Amino acid sequence: MYTSQQRLQWLSLVIFLVSLFFNIHTSYGDVGTAALHSPPYLPTACYGSDESQFPSSNLFAAASDAIWANGTACGRLYLVKCITTTSTPYACNQNQTIQIKIVGYIGRAPFAHSTYNATMVLSNTAFGTIANSTTGSSYINIEFEQ
Ligand SMILES: *[C@@H]1O[C@H](CO)[C@@H](O)[C@H](O)[C@H]1NC(C)=O
Numbered sequence: 001m002y003t004s005q006q007r008l009q010w011l012s013l014v015i016f017l018v019s020l021f022f023n024i025h026t027s028y029g030d031v032g033t034a035a036l037h038s039p040p041y042l043p044t045a046c047y048g049s050d051e052s053q054f055p056s057s058n059l060f061a062a063a064s065d066a067i068w069a070n071g072t073a074c075g076r077l078y079l080v081k082c083i084t085t086t087s088t089p090y091a092c093n094q095n096q097t098i099q100i101k102i103v104g105y106i107g108r109a110p111f112a113h114s115t116y117n118a119t120m121v122l123s124n125t126a127f128g129t130i131a132n133s134t135t136g137s138s139y140i141n142i143e144f145e146q
């Protein structure tokens with residue numbers, strides 16, 4: 001028979017493992033869409049015409065209202081991964097996850113970037129890294145995480 005102290009230890013172990021599972025589970029990112037944003041990139045809503053705002057990787061993006069949060073999204077880093085669906089099986093350049101920096105705002109209709117219905121618009125380099133360029137699609141499905 002277990003003593004009540006042993007039972008308590010088992011119980012805390014189980015609670016710990018269950019919470020670990022849910023933590024891992026919820027650490028999967030949000031799902032959205034991304035579109036290609038071609039140059040010019042300046043000025044941006046976050047940093048104006050300052051050239052030094054762009055990371056040297058050239059992996060950056062403009063945020064839609066889904067993540068813009070009234071400008072507090074500026075400078076945030078997101079891990080972004082292209083995901084395929086049954087209707088777009090070849091949309092992605094496989095196994096590529098990139099880290100992008102938010103530098104701009106897509107805007108709101110009717111004064112928005114033409115792809116304002118995407119969650120974010122990616123720089124040429126960013127889009128080209130995770131999307132399959134041979135499909136020529138201007139939208140991809142993404143999983144993203146701050
Ligand atoms: C958004 O930010 C501006 C300037 O930082 C501020 O004046 C405004 O009240 C904010 N709006 C909301 C809805 O938080």
Ligand SMILES: *[C@@H]1O[C@H](CO)[C@@H](O)[C@H](O)[C@H]1NC(C)=O
Pocket residue numbers: 089090091092093094132133134135
């Ligand atoms: C990219 O798309 C082409 C068809 O447009 C397909 O043949 C190729 O397998 C795709 N690449 C990947 C990595 O899915």
Ligand SMILES: *[C@@H]1O[C@H](CO)[C@@H](O)[C@H](O)[C@H]1NC(C)=O
Pocket residue numbers: 094095
């Ligand atoms: C993607 O990653 C998986 C697991 O790491 C690997 O088995 C697969 O070959 C990779 N595919 C490509 C196209 O690199």
Ligand SMILES: *[C@@H]1O[C@H](CO)[C@@H](O)[C@H](O)[C@H]1NC(C)=O
Pocket residue numbers: 033117118139
């Ligand atoms: C965005 O809107 C365009 C034009 O209405 C449409 O073709 C496209 O499928 C939409 N994309 C998404 C991700 O909703």
